[in-house]
Amino acid sequence: MTTKTKLLASTFAALAALPAAAQDLPSANDGVLKIGLIYTLSGPAGALGTQARDGFMLAVNQIKEIGGMPTEIIIVDDEQRPDLAADKARELVARDQVDFVVGPIFSNILGAIHKPVTETGTILISTNAGTSGYAGAECNENFFVTSYQNDQNHEVMGAYAQKQGYQNVFLMAPNYQAGKDSLNGFKHSYTGGVAGEVFTELGQLDFSSELAQIAAFQPDALFTFMPGGMGVNLVKQYSQAGLTSIPFLSAFTVDETTLPATQDAAVGLMGGANWAPDMDNAANKTFVDGYLAAYDAVPGTYAMQAYDAAQLIDSAVRSVGGDLTDRAALKAALHKADFASPRGDFSFGNNNFPIQDFYLVKAEKRADGKYQTAIVEKIFDDYKDNYADQCPL
Amino acid sequence: MTNLFILQLLNGAQLGVLLFLIAAGLTLVFGIMDVINLAHGVLYMIGAYLIATFAALTGSFWLGLLLMLPAALVVGLVIERLVIRPLYARSHLDQVLATFGLVMIVNEGVKILWGTTPLSVPLPALLSGSIPLIGPLQYPVYRLAIIAAGLAVAAGLYVVVNHTRIGMLLRAGATNRDMVSALGVNIRKLFSLVFALGAVLACFAGAIVAPILSVDTGMGESVLILTFVVVVIGGIGSIRGAFLGALLVAIVDTLGKTFGPILLHYIMEPAAAGQTGRMLAPMLVYILMAAILFARPQGLFGQRAS
Structure with missing residues (x-):
């Protein structure tokens, strides 16, 4: 065998080994909870992803150890480019072996990362994008949404x-x-x-x-x-x-x-x-005051929904006692949504999209000179999306 | 419908004077220095960032504008010295490559200096609000002020170009550069002056548009192509051509955007009509350009190449 053919043979062997490696994913059960955040952090829409990241990190800092486990957060910027986002998502799943992927902001990015993440059994939690396809016929047991259905x-x-x-x-x-x-x-x-x-x-x-x-x-x-x-x-x-x-x-x-x-x-x-910073409940006060203190800015829904994703992961991992290998139990625990959301009522429908209240909000100037949206009136109570019935789950 | 037409004419005029401010510099740089400067849009962006910074520092739009002008002059002179001057003897392709590189470097630099979040410049109190036109129609005072400022600059340029010694050199340079040089004019100094003047005008355009638009990286590229169309329609090197070309392009663009979809609504569904109208509106500008170039290859006021 010449060196060249040897090289070729070993390349094939390495390639053949790849799918097997993918099968073993996820849950490198090393006692560390690994979460990958994928958000648009640069470019014209960078402010949205920054809010979401800050909201998530606020929860991490408040809870300290998510799910009672040592927590490692890996943050990546998708630059609002679907091709790049798909690559980064694969890296998070295959190289970093994260247990959860959280993000993104944009629906077209969600479309690009949904399959690479969920097909490996890793859990994807969208904190903003909620396209109709994934709410309906293409719903997935590894996919949860803490925001809303886009419509x-x-x-x-x-x-x-x-x-x-x-x-x-x-x-x-x-x-x-x-x-x-x-x-x-x-x-x-x-x-x-x-x-x-x-x-x-x-x-x-x-x-x-x-x-x-x-x-x-x-x-x-x-x-x-x-x-x-x-x-x-x-x-x-x-x-x-x-x-x-x-x-x-x-x-x-x-x-x-x-x-x-x-x-x-x-x-x-x-x-x-689905929420405004002026809502009157204890969870919201902790969230808004914490966010103001940490970042000197009023949080928006992007931050709130990411904050809830961290709370959701925390509640589920605690409920299974840190055992990330039993995927079915973990998903069942996630589906319960057993945490106090700043928005009040929150539960998951059969498609893992939220059932929640919706409000009319109006922009106002706060006493501290900053600006925020404030609730005017409730429009929908415990509102479910229109696609849930098409979801076989 | 007449009301809408009048409003859109005003909008067209406002876009037109902005395009003129940017195109005036570009056409001179192109016509006199024979340099294709893709980075001209960047100057427009820098103007907007400069006024955002100075207005925030001083708390006044007017002081910001005043400080912006000398800063713009410095930016223009520095870019001319560092990037443009070595390109005079090079081919157009080299100039395109180098100035395109400059676009990327400045865009990234702006992101590093000012961050990625768009900045905003408050409207000067004197010019905020809107005045009633006909019936319920109103027009923002600030946009009228932009039209006035653009026309004032155009008038000023007219006087400078047609009635001063420097203007004579500019016109001569645009017609025959080599002859001007042979007559003993310091052509290098003239080039610096032309480039700096163009930079100040583009920065001024960026600065006065800043209170209407959010100040963002990449805002320069959005106007650059239209500006090149203006230069080509007006005739390379001609200020008068740039003025008429800018108004023509802006009014065709604005009216096409509005009345295209409205007319198409009668024959198509709204989404398709909007889509077709949107596609048609920018095309109208290029169709106009093609028609003018067909009739007058040197542009409306261009000198025929000898």
């Missing part, structure tokens, strides 16, 4: 518009899948008329031409979904254009990640959410 916040605003008796709502969202889902979600619970429906370019920063249309149509209300920097620009320009007399209903547009940039321009604008 729900939009449905909240639709239900509110319906309740207000609006007849003429102007709809605006970026032209990509989540934008279309958003408007469909709104229309799911709103049956009134539509003054106009505009899809803007993803990443558009100047909305003058859309705002001119809104001004010309004078609708009963505007419903919009403009996450991140787009929302900051829209909110500032909306108030500059003198349109604030038209109710501004939104989802993922006015929240604690954009309020520091929009400030007074956003005060009074409305959104739909």
Whole structure:
């Protein structure tokens, strides 16, 4: 055998050994609880992932040892790139042998990391993205969501518009899948008329031409979904254009990640959410006060949902006594969701998506000069997503 | 519909003067120095970051603007000395490569210096709010101020270019660079001046747009392509061409964005109409460019190459 063929043979042998190694995953039961966080920490949307990471780490610091075990947290940045995220997720599972993967922010990233993580039996906990596929027919016993199903916040605003008796709502969202889902979600619970429906370019920063249309149509209300920097620009320009007399209903547009940039321009604008920092319960006080003290900022839902993911892992690992090898027991313990969420009522449906309350929230200025969203009224009680029935679990 | 048309004309004018401020520098650098500067958009971004910083430091938009201008001049001179000057004798491809590299370096540098979170600049109190136009329609005072500032700069440039000695050199340089050099003009000094002037104008554009947009890395790239279209339509080296080209491009773009989908709504479903309209609007600009180049290959006010 020449050296070359030897090399070839050993390469094949190594390749053949790979799937076997993958079978052994996960649960390197070395007495350490390993959790991989995968969030978008850089780029225009970096603020969202940073909040989520900070929320998770706050819980880790408050609980100290998650599940009563020595805890190791590995944080990676997906840079909002699905290809990179898939590679990083594989690294977390195969090289670092984590017990849980927590993240991401964006639905397209979730699509990229879902299979590489769940197919190895590792548990994936999404703290933000909750696409309809994984809530319905493609639900997975290794996949849990501590946020919501993506449509729900939009449905909240639709239900509110319906309740207000609006007849003429102007709809605006970026032209990509989540934008279309958003408007469909709104229309799911709103049956009134539509003054106009505009899809803007993803990443558009100047909305003058859309705002001119809104001004010309004078609708009963505007419903919009403009996450991140787009929302900051829209909110500032909306108030500059003198349109604030038209109710501004939104989802993922006015929240604690954009309020520091929009400030007074956003005060009074409305959104739909599963929680707000001003909720009055002991768990929420611990969370919000802790977050303020640690990061000198008001937490948003991104932080709250990641905080709950840490609490969820803690409760489940404690309940199985730190035995990570019995996957069935661990999953059953996770499914119980036996922890005190800052949002109050929280339980998992059959598809491991939350069943929770939804609220209308409004941006306001706090006494300390910072800005936050505050609950106006409850719109849905113990609300389940529309896809759970399609889930075979 | 007329109301909407008027509003969109104003929006078009506002975008137009912004494009003009950026394109004026680009067309001079391209026309006089024969340098393709892909990093021109970066200067626009730097202007926005500078005013965000100075406005936060001084607590006043106006002081920030005042401090931004000399800082922009320094930035322009430094970039010219370090990056652009060694490129004069090189091919266009080398210039594209080097300035593209500069875009990446500056974008990363800005991220390191200012972080990834978008910054925001408060509107100056004097210009906040909006004024009523017709009926329920209102227009933000600040956007009107942008139009006014752009027109004022355009008028100032007109006087400088057409009625001063430096302007004469600029016009001569754009027409025939070698001849200007042969006549004993210090061409190196002229180049520095041209580049610094372009940098200040681009930074000024970035600074005055900062209160409307969030200040973010990559904001430069979003305007750069439109700016090149403006330069090509207007004719390389022509300030007048840049002005008319910018207004033309901006108004076609804005009106196309709004009225395209509205017209298409009659024949398609909203998502498809929005999509088609969005695709059509940027295309309109390029169709316009192709048509103008077909009729006048040197652009509206370009000098025919000898």
